[in-house]
Amino acid sequence: MEAFILLALLSFLVLTAIAITRLTDLFAVVMLSGIYSLISALLFVVMDAVDVAFTEASVGAGISTLLMVSSLRLAGRYERPSRHNPILGFFVVLVAGSLLIYATLDMPSFGSINAPIHQYVAPHYIDDSMKEIGLPNIVTSVLASYRGYDTMGEVAVIFTAGIGVLALLSISRRRSVEREKTEHGRMHEQMILRIVSKALIPFILLFALYVQFHGDYGPGGGFQAGVIFAAAIILYAMLFGFPAAERVVNFSLVRLLSAIGVLIYGSVGVVSLISGENFLDYTALAADPVSGQHLGIMLIELGVGITVASVMMIVFFTFNARALQRKEKYL
C-alpha cells in the first residue's frame, strides 16, 4: 500500500513539473510550484521524514509561493513565448538524464537496510543520542548538537540573504511614512477571509511557539516555528494593510532581531568555549551534561527561530514596500 502511494505521488510530481514547463501564465506556474512543494511534502511524510515534510509544507508551499506572487506583482505576469529552438536544450537534458540513469544502476535499491548510508554515523545517532543528548527527536539532536556548527552556518546564510534583499530593494524611510495611514490590504473587503483569519492568527502564533519549544520531543524546531510565526504576521499585513502591521511589529526592531538570533547562537558557542569545552559543546553549560545539552539546544533553537522569523518578515515587507512605492510613482 505504501509503495503504491509513493508511486502515485511521484507520478503526480512529474506531471506537475511537465505542466510547469508548458504554461506561459506565470501566476499559474507559481501556483503549480506551490502544489509541487505540497506533493513533495506528502512524499516526505510517506518516506518517514516528518521534520522535513513539516519544513517543506510551511516553507516551500507557503512562504515560497507568497514571495513568487509578490515578485510577479512587480515584474509582470506573462512569459513571452521563446523564439529559440528548444531542440538543443532538449538534447542536452536527454543526454545528461541518460547518463544519470546509467549512474543509478548500481545504487542500492530503495529502502534497503544494507545500503552504505545506514552503516556509518547514523547507527551512533540512533543508538546513543538518548544517552548523550536525552531527546526523543533524533533530528533535533543532530541538527542542534552533533552538527550544531553546520546549522550555525545555515543561520548565517539566511541572515545574509535577508541583508541582501534589504540592500537590493529597501526604500527610504521618509516615503513610507507619508503613505496614507488608513490604507487597508486589498483582501480587506473579503469579509469571510477577514473574520476567519482574525480568529486564526492568535492560534497560528501559539502553534508557532508550540512548534518552537516542542521540537525536542516531536517534529518541529526553530526553522519551522520561525516560518509559521512570520506567516501569521504576514497574513495580518495582507488583510489589514502594512501601516497596521507596522504598528504591531516595529520594523526596525525586526531588523535588529534578525541579527540578535545569530548572536544568541554564536554566544552559546562562545560561552561553552570559555567554560573549557569545544565551541558549541553544550555539556559545559550545566553541572549535568544532559541538562547542559537541553539548555544549549533550547537556546540555539530560539536563536534560529528568531532569525528565521525576522528574515522572512523582512523579505516580505521589503518586497511589498517596493510594490507600494512603485504604485505611488505611476499614479
Place this chain on the structure above:
Amino acid sequence: MNVLGLYNYWVVIALMMTGFYIVIAHGNLIKKLVGLTIFQTSVFILYISMSTVTGGSAPILKEGITLYSNPLPHVLILTAIVVGIATTALGLALVVRINEAYGSIEEDVIQQKDDEV
C-alpha cells in the same frame, strides 16, 4: 535489475532534468527560478529516498520501535529547504531590480538592450 527499487531515483532524475530544461530553455527569469526550485526539490527527494528504510519509522525515539530511518539526511535537507527559500528570495529581489533597470525580465530583451548600448 530491480525496477521498483530504482524507480524513486529515476523519478528524481526526471524531475531534475525538467528543472534543468526550464533553466536552459526558457527566457523568463522568474520561470528560471521556478525551474531551479524544481531542481532543488528533486535533490531533496533524492536524499530522503536514500534515508528511508523499509519498515522503518520516523526518527523519533519511542519504546518498542527498533527500526528508524536515517536521521542525518533529514537534518541536511531540513536546513537546505530554509536556506533554499532565503536564496530564492535574494534571486527574486535581483529579478525585481533587473525589471526596474531594463523594463523586462525576458533574457533576449535584456540582451538586446545591452547590445544597443
